[in-house]
Amino acid sequence: MTYMDIFNSGLMYVLVIIGIVSILAFSVFTLVRSYRRGLALGISKTVMKDTVKSSAVYSLVPSIAIIIGMFTLSTVIGIPWSWFRLSVVGSVVYELMAADMVATGAGFESIGALANANVPELVGPVMFVMSMCIMGGLVTVLIFGKAIQTNLAKFRKKNGPWGILATSSISLAMIVVFLPIQVSKGAVYVGVLLTSALVAFLHKIVIKKLGWSWLGNFIMADSLILGMASSLIWVKLFS
Amino acid sequence: MKYENATHLIGRIGVIIGIAFMFGIPVIICSVNHIWPSLMDVIQAGSGLLLLFLPYTITEVFSYTPMLGSSAYITFLTGNVINLKLPCAISAMSKAGVSEGSDEGDVVATVAVATSAVITTILITLGVLLLVPLQPLLSTPAIQTATRYMLPSIFGALFLGMLNESCGDYVAKGKLKSIILPIVLVTVIHLFIYPLAGKEGFAILVAMPVILGCAYFLYKKGFIKMIPVEKKSS
Numbered sequence: 001m002t003y004m005d006i007f008n009s010g011l012m013y014v015l016v017i018i019g020i021v022s023i024l025a026f027s028v029f030t031l032v033r034s035y036r037r038g039l040a041l042g043i044s045k046t047v048m049k050d051t052v053k054s055s056a057v058y059s060l061v062p063s064i065a066i067i068i069g070m071f072t073l074s075t076v077i078g079i080p081w082s083w084f085r086l087s088v089v090g091s092v093v094y095e096l097m098a099a100d101m102v103a104t105g106a107g108f109e110s111i112g113a114l115a116n117a118n119v120p121e122l123v124g125p126v127m128f129v130m131s132m133c134i135m136g137g138l139v140t141v142l143i144f145g146k147a148i149q150t151n152l153a154k155f156r157k158k159n160g161p162w163g164i165l166a167t168s169s170i171s172l173a174m175i176v177v178f179l180p181i182q183v184s185k186g187a188v189y190v191g192v193l194l195t196s197a198l199v200a201f202l203h204k205i206v207i208k209k210l211g212w213s214w215l216g217n218f219i220m221a222d223s224l225i226l227g228m229a230s231s232l233i234w235v236k237l238f239s
Numbered sequence: 240m241k242y243e244n245a246t247h248l249i250g251r252i253g254v255i256i257g258i259a260f261m262f263g264i265p266v267i268i269c270s271v272n273h274i275w276p277s278l279m280d281v282i283q284a285g286s287g288l289l290l291l292f293l294p295y296t297i298t299e300v301f302s303y304t305p306m307l308g309s310s311a312y313i314t315f316l317t318g319n320v321i322n323l324k325l326p327c328a329i330s331a332m333s334k335a336g337v338s339e340g341s342d343e344g345d346v347v348a349t350v351a352v353a354t355s356a357v358i359t360t361i362l363i364t365l366g367v368l369l370l371v372p373l374q375p376l377l378s379t380p381a382i383q384t385a386t387r388y389m390l391p392s393i394f395g396a397l398f399l400g401m402l403n404e405s406c407g408d409y410v411a412k413g414k415l416k417s418i419i420l421p422i423v424l425v426t427v428i429h430l431f432i433y434p435l436a437g438k439e440g441f442a443i444l445v446a447m448p449v450i451l452g453c454a455y456f457l458y459k460k461g462f463i464k465m466i467p468v469e470k471k472s473s
Contacts, residue, residue: 006272015267019260023317024360026253030313031353033249037242038346043335051331051347055354058330062323062393063359065386067366068377074370083367084264087360088257089318098288105284124276127265129285135258136296141304141315142254146247148304149311149345153243156340161409161465162458167340168406169454171306171329172418173446175398180426181436182391192388196395220330220396227392228385235384 002118007078016080020087054217061224072096076115077126089134098130191234196227243309250312257316295440302443308345310352317356321439322389326397327355333400338407406465413463417454421446 001009031052038048069092073082077099085095096111102125103114114122156163182189200223207215240248269275303320304311307328314324329339331351337343366373376382404414425446429435435442457463 001272006268006274009268011271012264012268015260015264019264020360020364022256022260023253024357026256027313027317027353027356027360030249030253031350031357033246034310034346034349034353038343038350041343041346043337043343043346047335047347048350051335051350052354054334055327055331055351056358058327059323059355059358060362062319062389063362063366064377065322065389066319066359066363067373068382068386070363070366071370071374071377079367079370081264083363084260087317087363088261089316091318094292098285101288102284120272120274121276123272124265124269124274125280125284127268128262128276128281129288131261131265132281132285133288133292134296135261136293137300137315138254138258140297140300141311142251144300145250145304145309145311148301149247149308150243152305152308152340153342162455164338164340164406164409165411165414165454165458165463165465166451167305168338168411169414169417169450170447171332171339171401172415172450173302173421173443174306174325174329174394175401176418176421176425176446176450177435177439177442178390178394179398180422180429181439182394184426184429185391185436188388189391193391193395196392197399198395200396200399216334219334219400220326220393223396224389224392227395228388231385231388231392232381 001120003120003123004078004115004118006120006123007081012078012080016084019084023088050217054220057217058220058224060221061228066092076111081127085130089138090130094134095130098133099126102126102129187238188231188234191238192227192231195230195234196223199223199226246309247312250309254312254316295438298440298444302440302447305447306339306348307352308339308348310345310349313349313356314352317352317359319359322393323359324352324355326393327351330397330400333403333405336405336407338405341407343407408468409465410468411463411465413457414454416457416462417450420453421449424449 006012035048039045066086070082070086073086073092073095086092099111102122103111106114106122108114108117152167156167159166182193200219203215203219203222206212299320300311300315303325306325307314310328314320328348328351331347332339332344335347337347402415404411425435425442454463
């Protein structure tokens with residue numbers, strides 16, 4: 001069997017399907033368990049349902065972007081392994097880098113050249129390197145995940161209003177770091193960012209004025225789609 | 240067993256299952272096809288990438304777990320942290336009016352991330368099934384351009400939603416003052432001293448204590464005031 005034959009083999013499909021079904025089952029179990037816990041904590045059914053709805057709707061567009069990445073990846077490591085890699089841990093950029101490093105290390109110009117050469121002996125290195133090099137995060141969360149969360153909860157309980165202020169300020173680090181970096185990338189990025197913010201702002205006004213609370217589930221999804229679509233205009237204007 | 244302990248145990252089991260598949264599939268494929276690589280080949284090919292990604296992946300956990308809570312397990316297991324899971328969790332907590340670090344925030348974040356993981360897995364599977372008919376449509380230049388600008392598009396709406404003073408049971412009047420100095424510092428460092436693009440995980444790890452320091456100072460000096468939310472009587 002050649003490199004691509006192995007990557008697109010029936011066995012590979014079977015193993016990947018078992019893997020993905022297991023992770024999917026874990027996700028569904030986690031979802032049901034936390035949903036019930038939310039209700040037990042006194043969070044209203046409406047809030048819990050809205051969380052599910054808005055998260056589901058919001059996830060549609062980024063998932064399409066992942067599918068687009070899968071097309072690229074499938075040309076060099078076949079369909080099933082790309083499918084698995086992008087469903088568990090991975091990202092397109094990382095997977096391509098990992099595969100490319102194995103290819104160049106083996107004397108090929110790129111992973112594309114390796115795929116064309118169809119050398120079956122390099123299937124193993126490509127798969128192992130992809131799995132091995134991304135492990136840092138999983139092992140770290142395995143060891144430190146509990147300690148980080150329990151210490152944060154203890155700090156919050158111990159320090160009264162200051163503890164609450166501190167823990168609720170943590171996510172502001174996202175704005176502090178990502179905003180200047182995105183803005184510095186150029187006018188198109190600023191245009192897209194502002195369009196997305198404007199769409200979200202307009203949604204909030206409509207919700208407030210007309211009382212359409214259901215629209216709240218679509219804020220992130222609509223802003224994402226219209227922000228991305230606006231990039232076509234900004235690119236024409238600024239590039 | 241307490242709910243919190245059981246949550247961490249289940250999360251860890253999920254991560255171990257994920258790791259088992261990540262390595263189990265290559266092991267079976269190599270064994271069946273008699274193509275076992277030498278250990279040296281794998282180490283040689285992967286050591287550079289490992290050194291490149293190890294600090295980044297470890298830092299990501301310390302940077303994002305305080306925001307994600309126990310949903311960190313499923314987040315890191317299913318990947319796409321920055322472009323999907325983290326915005327999903329933060330946006331859900333903000334919309335539900337609960338704060339990170341609280342039991343309620345943890346539950347809402349987990350529901351959001353788990354929903355997102357389920358939807359993404361299903362959609363990628365559909366993408367595999369419809370690979371042939373979808374490819375021409377999704378390969379158009381317009382779609383390719385639009386997907387390149389996904390991150391600023393996510394952050395525009397997300398950041399607007401985060402710019403509020405809600406802290407669950409309290410309203411923190413003046414809370415946003417705590418990001419002024421850090422944002423100026425990051426901008427100056429990024430533009431004039433050291434480009435931070437691609438190193439956001441490290442930058443967040445450093446930015447967090449700076450924000451907390453500013454918040455503490457402003458809180459002690461009375462520039463940030465914590466006002467309890469009056470519960471509506473039913």
